[in-house]
Amino acid sequence: MEFVSNLRETLKASTESANRGGGTGDNSKGAYWCHDCAERIRDVDVEGENSPDCPDCGAAMEFERSPSSTGCAC
Template sequence: MGFIDTVRDVLAASNASPARGGAGDESAGAYWCHDCDERIRDVDAPGDGTPDCPACGDAMEFERSAASTGCAC
């Protein structure tokens, strides 16, 4: 059963963390401009408010990450 144990260990390690960012990444989602397809992660957004789209200047919309309830995909 060595092969099956190895496959099981590899699968368990690949699913160990649902977070898709770097270690210590506390992102709750991202700001999107759907018209321009621009995305800024909340942890990368400048300032404390809703950022403006760098392409068109309109206010961006916040959406939760796929790791939280309510996917932003």
């Protein structure tokens, strides 16, 4: 029974996390992606308001928001 109790506590703790969705508390709203190269640059690492160019291929990167607090990006 201890296994079931431990499992239940683990699942309960994972759903109570205040920081779900991968955020690190630094006000990041998402990241810029190059889908061709799979390159990712977090928005807090980009200076200015323009989309950066991919460091690998030079194409304009696309902004995508972070998943919501439920872990879903829908």
